[in-house]
Amino acid sequence: MTRIAFASCCRYESFPHIPHNLKQAEWRVVADTNPDYLFLLGDQIYMDYGLRFFSQEYIRSPEKLTIDQFEAKMDAKYSQQFSVPHFNNLITKMREKNALFATWDDHDFAWDNALGSDVPDDKKAVSTRLFKQWVLGQEKPDDKPIYRYVDLPKDNPVARFIILDNRSYSNKKSMLGETQMAFLLEKMQHKLAHTFVCSSLTLTQGGEDWSNFSDEYALFCQAVHASEPNVFFVAGDIHKNKLLEPNKKRPCYEIISSGISVNYLALPFSFDDRHNWGSIEFDENSVTVELHKVKVSNLGEIKETECTRSTLSLLNTG
Ligand SMILES: [Fe+2]
Secondary structure: OOEEEEEEEEEEHOOOOOOOOOOOOOHHHHHHOOOOOOEOOOOOOOOOOOOOOOOOOOOOHHHHHHHHHHHHHHHHHHHHHHOOOHHHHHHHHHHHHHOOEEEEHHHHOOOOOOHHHHHHHHHHHHHHHHHHHHHOOOOHHHHHOOOOEEOOOOOOOOEEEEEEOOOOOOOOOOOOOOOHHHHHHHHHHOOEEEEEEOOOOOOOOOOHHHOOOOOHHHHHHHHHHHHHEEEEEEOOOOOEEEOOOOOOOOOOOEEEOOOOOOOOOOOOOOOEOEEEEEEEEEEEOOOEEEEEEEEOOOOOOOEEEEEEEEOOOOEEEO
């Protein structure tokens, strides 16, 4: 069995009462399960969050920053996040075994709900470079796209993981852009048992989901129905844990976990705090999903963890 852990939406500023060195013990809980691979599905930092009344970094405020201010702020946020010991320990461990994969979402790309077409090229270039340096760990950032695929486990693959970039090329009509969409459809064709499409945005949940982009979504649905490998969609973004079964609208399971360390609307008190992450265990003939909820004390200690475990039904078995 191979096990991946996945998480998204980590806002350093969310729980200011917890001292830096104790922050985000959720990552230690993930590390303790010793996953084979880790997927970060976006919003590793938050350039903006919350309403103007509660937050100096209220939503869409990065739009007003000069390019130098934007870069300085983003770099400082990454620096702060990567110096959180619980996070850094896990990232270091996963990087040592070459087992870290990541994409981004709106708050680490530019600002709340930003489409690629909304963001000027100079800001996109800055956020792309900083993402590659900090999150992908590239000393000299390459010029490859952030979307990519990997077959896992590496020594004897049974599943293909396709990691999407929902932001760089998006506009009102398209979430992926033509080139990335063609890449996805091509890479979904293979001989392994499963395809996991990993995305920051969900398929059908929340305001920004892929089903809003109707032409592209229809193409994806067609590809899932025609797929020989079992297809699963793994996502974050909505600050909830959800496992949704295929139905008329949804061509495949949608596995969502998000909000590993974030609260609601940047309220200055504890409200709707999220400490969620997910894991998926698989081999050729089975896929089991665990959605975890952690409770964290005011001092940053883990109080309890809750987990729902579901074995998914597969259309095709090896
Ligand atoms: Fe988020």
